[in-house]
Amino acid sequence: SWTGTMFEYLMPVIWMRSHPETLLDRAAESAVRAQKAYGENRNVPWGISEAAYSARDQSGNYQYAAFGVPCLALNVARSGTLVISPYSSCLALMVDAEGSVKNLLGMARRKWLTDYGFYESADYTAFPARRLLPRKYELVHCWMAHHQGMSLVAICNVLFDSPFQRWFHAERLVQASELILQERPLRVKPINDVQPRRVLPFGAKTRAAKLRQAT
Secondary structure, eight states: OOSOOHHHHHHHHHHSOOOTTSHHHHHHHHHHHHHHHHHHHTTSOOOOOSEEEEEEOTTOOEEEEOOOOGGGOSOOOOTTOOEEOHHHHHHHTTTOHHHHHHHHHHHHHTTOEETTEEOSEEEOOOOGGGGGSSSSOEEEOOOOHHHHHHHHHHHHHHHTTOHHHHHHHTSHHHHHTGGGGGOOOOOOOOOOOOOOOOOOOTTOOOHHHHHHHHO
16 A cells, blocks of 8 residues: 555455455455554544545635555655544445444544535644644545445445455456465565675686686
8 A cells, every 4th residue: 555545455355355364354454453553542533545634725625635554554645644534444344344333433423424424534633723623623524426435335245245246256357367366475484594695706716617617
Protein backbone atom coordinates (compact mmCIF):
# COMPACT_ATOMS: atom_id res chain seq x y z
CA SER A 1 0.00 0.00 0.00
CA TRP A 2 1.41 3.36 -1.01
CA THR A 3 -0.32 5.34 1.75
CA GLY A 4 -1.36 2.65 4.26
CA THR A 5 -5.08 2.81 3.53
CA MET A 6 -7.58 0.16 4.54
CA PHE A 7 -9.17 -0.08 1.09
CA GLU A 8 -5.86 -0.84 -0.65
CA TYR A 9 -5.41 -3.90 1.54
CA LEU A 10 -9.02 -5.08 1.56
CA MET A 11 -10.33 -4.38 -1.95
CA PRO A 12 -8.83 -7.69 -3.19
CA VAL A 13 -10.84 -9.57 -0.54
CA ILE A 14 -14.08 -8.24 -2.04
CA TRP A 15 -13.44 -10.21 -5.23
CA MET A 16 -10.83 -12.86 -4.47
CA ARG A 17 -10.91 -15.80 -2.10
CA SER A 18 -8.52 -15.50 0.80
CA HIS A 19 -7.06 -18.86 1.80
CA PRO A 20 -5.76 -19.28 5.38
CA GLU A 21 -2.09 -18.50 6.04
CA THR A 22 -1.48 -17.14 2.53
CA LEU A 23 0.04 -13.81 1.52
CA LEU A 24 -3.37 -12.26 0.86
CA ASP A 25 -4.79 -13.58 4.14
CA ARG A 26 -1.82 -12.39 6.19
CA ALA A 27 -1.82 -8.96 4.53
CA ALA A 28 -5.53 -8.38 5.18
CA GLU A 29 -5.41 -9.51 8.80
CA SER A 30 -2.25 -7.52 9.53
CA ALA A 31 -3.74 -4.38 8.01
CA VAL A 32 -6.89 -4.60 10.13
CA ARG A 33 -4.87 -5.23 13.31
CA ALA A 34 -2.64 -2.24 12.60
CA GLN A 35 -5.61 0.01 11.81
CA LYS A 36 -7.39 -1.04 15.02
CA ALA A 37 -4.32 -0.42 17.14
CA TYR A 38 -3.75 2.98 15.53
CA GLY A 39 -7.27 4.14 16.39
CA GLU A 40 -7.34 2.62 19.87
CA ASN A 41 -4.00 4.22 20.78
CA ARG A 42 -5.53 7.61 19.92
CA ASN A 43 -8.86 6.88 21.61
CA VAL A 44 -10.85 7.33 18.39
CA PRO A 45 -12.85 4.94 16.16
CA TRP A 46 -10.58 3.10 13.75
CA GLY A 47 -10.53 2.82 9.96
CA ILE A 48 -8.48 5.08 7.69
CA SER A 49 -8.49 5.27 3.88
CA GLU A 50 -8.58 7.95 1.23
CA ALA A 51 -11.60 10.13 1.81
CA ALA A 52 -13.06 13.61 1.72
CA TYR A 53 -11.98 15.70 4.70
CA SER A 54 -12.91 18.98 6.36
CA ALA A 55 -10.93 21.38 4.13
CA ARG A 56 -12.99 23.14 1.45
CA ASP A 57 -12.29 25.06 -1.72
CA GLN A 58 -13.66 28.50 -2.58
CA SER A 59 -16.93 26.94 -3.73
CA GLY A 60 -17.42 25.11 -0.44
CA ASN A 61 -16.60 21.65 -1.83
CA TYR A 62 -14.88 19.21 0.48
CA GLN A 63 -11.35 18.27 -0.54
CA TYR A 64 -10.23 14.67 -1.08
CA ALA A 65 -6.96 12.94 -0.22
CA ALA A 66 -5.41 9.61 0.71
CA PHE A 67 -4.93 9.00 4.43
CA GLY A 68 -3.47 5.93 6.05
CA VAL A 69 -1.61 4.28 8.90
CA PRO A 70 2.13 5.04 8.68
CA CYS A 71 3.34 1.52 9.57
CA LEU A 72 1.35 0.12 6.60
CA ALA A 73 2.52 2.71 4.08
CA LEU A 74 5.39 2.80 1.61
CA ASN A 75 5.12 6.59 1.50
CA VAL A 76 4.14 8.60 4.59
CA ALA A 77 3.05 11.87 3.00
CA ARG A 78 0.39 13.22 5.38
CA SER A 79 1.81 12.92 8.87
CA GLY A 80 -0.20 14.69 11.55
CA THR A 81 -3.58 14.05 9.92
CA LEU A 82 -6.29 11.86 11.42
CA VAL A 83 -9.36 11.29 9.23
CA ILE A 84 -11.59 8.33 10.13
CA SER A 85 -13.82 6.94 7.36
CA PRO A 86 -16.67 4.55 8.24
CA TYR A 87 -16.46 2.76 4.89
CA SER A 88 -13.01 1.52 5.96
CA SER A 89 -14.58 -0.28 8.88
CA CYS A 90 -17.28 -1.70 6.60
CA LEU A 91 -14.56 -3.26 4.44
CA ALA A 92 -13.00 -4.77 7.57
CA LEU A 93 -16.22 -6.71 8.21
CA MET A 94 -14.85 -9.34 5.82
CA VAL A 95 -11.80 -9.87 8.06
CA ASP A 96 -12.97 -9.07 11.60
CA ALA A 97 -16.77 -8.96 11.64
CA GLU A 98 -17.16 -8.72 15.42
CA GLY A 99 -14.60 -5.96 15.86
CA SER A 100 -15.94 -4.01 12.89
CA VAL A 101 -19.56 -4.18 14.09
CA LYS A 102 -18.47 -2.90 17.49
CA ASN A 103 -16.57 -0.06 15.82
CA LEU A 104 -19.51 0.87 13.57
CA LEU A 105 -21.90 0.88 16.53
CA GLY A 106 -19.57 3.32 18.25
CA MET A 107 -19.72 5.56 15.19
CA ALA A 108 -23.52 5.34 15.18
CA ARG A 109 -23.61 6.40 18.84
CA ARG A 110 -21.60 9.46 17.83
CA LYS A 111 -24.36 10.37 15.33
CA TRP A 112 -22.29 9.55 12.26
CA LEU A 113 -25.09 7.40 10.81
CA THR A 114 -27.89 9.01 8.79
CA ASP A 115 -30.80 7.94 6.60
CA TYR A 116 -28.35 7.83 3.68
CA GLY A 117 -25.72 5.74 5.44
CA PHE A 118 -22.65 6.81 7.36
CA TYR A 119 -21.15 10.21 6.70
CA GLU A 120 -18.04 10.22 4.54
CA SER A 121 -15.60 10.80 7.40
CA ALA A 122 -14.77 12.44 10.70
CA ASP A 123 -11.74 14.73 10.61
CA TYR A 124 -9.84 14.62 13.91
CA THR A 125 -6.81 16.48 12.54
CA ALA A 126 -5.66 18.94 15.21
CA PHE A 127 -5.40 22.63 14.39
CA PRO A 128 -5.73 25.75 16.59
CA ALA A 129 -9.29 26.70 15.60
CA ARG A 130 -10.58 23.26 16.60
CA ARG A 131 -9.86 24.02 20.26
CA LEU A 132 -12.84 26.38 20.20
CA LEU A 133 -15.22 23.71 18.87
CA PRO A 134 -17.48 21.67 21.18
CA ARG A 135 -15.98 18.37 19.93
CA LYS A 136 -12.59 17.18 18.79
CA TYR A 137 -13.58 16.35 15.22
CA GLU A 138 -15.55 17.72 12.29
CA LEU A 139 -17.99 15.52 10.42
CA VAL A 140 -17.74 15.62 6.65
CA HIS A 141 -21.38 15.85 5.58
CA CYS A 142 -21.28 14.09 2.23
CA TRP A 143 -21.63 10.60 0.80
CA MET A 144 -19.43 9.24 -1.99
CA ALA A 145 -20.99 6.64 -4.26
CA HIS A 146 -17.90 4.44 -4.61
CA HIS A 147 -17.39 4.30 -0.84
CA GLN A 148 -21.04 3.45 -0.25
CA GLY A 149 -20.72 0.79 -2.96
CA MET A 150 -17.65 -0.79 -1.33
CA SER A 151 -19.53 -0.89 1.97
CA LEU A 152 -22.59 -2.56 0.44
CA VAL A 153 -20.52 -5.19 -1.36
CA ALA A 154 -18.54 -6.01 1.80
CA ILE A 155 -21.74 -6.32 3.86
CA CYS A 156 -23.27 -8.53 1.15
CA ASN A 157 -20.22 -10.82 1.22
CA VAL A 158 -20.48 -11.21 4.99
CA LEU A 159 -24.23 -11.86 5.08
CA PHE A 160 -24.64 -14.05 1.99
CA ASP A 161 -21.56 -16.29 1.87
CA SER A 162 -19.36 -14.13 -0.37
CA PRO A 163 -21.40 -14.02 -3.61
CA PHE A 164 -19.03 -11.54 -5.26
CA GLN A 165 -16.12 -13.89 -4.70
CA ARG A 166 -18.13 -16.80 -6.11
CA TRP A 167 -19.08 -14.80 -9.21
CA PHE A 168 -15.50 -13.65 -9.74
CA HIS A 169 -14.08 -17.17 -9.41
CA ALA A 170 -16.70 -18.55 -11.78
CA GLU A 171 -14.74 -16.93 -14.64
CA ARG A 172 -12.46 -19.40 -16.41
CA LEU A 173 -9.62 -16.89 -16.73
CA VAL A 174 -9.68 -16.45 -12.97
CA GLN A 175 -9.81 -20.20 -12.39
CA ALA A 176 -6.73 -20.65 -14.58
CA SER A 177 -4.65 -18.47 -12.27
CA GLU A 178 -6.39 -19.19 -8.97
CA LEU A 179 -3.41 -21.15 -7.66
CA ILE A 180 -1.50 -17.88 -7.28
CA LEU A 181 -3.88 -16.89 -4.47
CA GLN A 182 -2.63 -19.86 -2.45
CA GLU A 183 0.94 -18.55 -2.32
CA ARG A 184 2.29 -18.65 1.22
CA PRO A 185 4.81 -16.29 2.85
CA LEU A 186 8.42 -17.45 2.68
CA ARG A 187 9.86 -18.87 5.86
CA VAL A 188 13.56 -18.04 5.72
CA LYS A 189 15.91 -18.18 8.68
CA PRO A 190 18.35 -15.27 8.95
CA ILE A 191 21.90 -16.17 7.91
CA ASN A 192 24.34 -14.92 10.52
CA ASP A 193 27.50 -16.89 9.66
CA VAL A 194 28.22 -15.48 6.19
CA GLN A 195 31.89 -14.62 5.84
CA PRO A 196 32.87 -11.53 3.84
CA ARG A 197 34.34 -12.36 0.47
CA ARG A 198 38.06 -11.72 0.21
CA VAL A 199 38.87 -9.30 -2.60
CA LEU A 200 42.17 -9.91 -4.37
CA PRO A 201 44.40 -7.02 -5.41
CA PHE A 202 44.14 -5.96 -9.04
CA GLY A 203 46.13 -8.30 -11.26
CA ALA A 204 46.55 -11.03 -8.63
CA LYS A 205 45.80 -14.58 -9.73
CA THR A 206 43.88 -17.10 -7.70
CA ARG A 207 45.38 -20.51 -6.88
CA ALA A 208 43.01 -22.17 -9.36
CA ALA A 209 44.09 -19.79 -12.11
CA LYS A 210 47.76 -20.51 -11.44
CA LEU A 211 47.14 -24.27 -11.64
CA ARG A 212 45.30 -23.89 -14.96
CA GLN A 213 48.17 -21.82 -16.34
CA ALA A 214 50.72 -24.43 -15.22
CA THR A 215 48.88 -27.23 -16.99
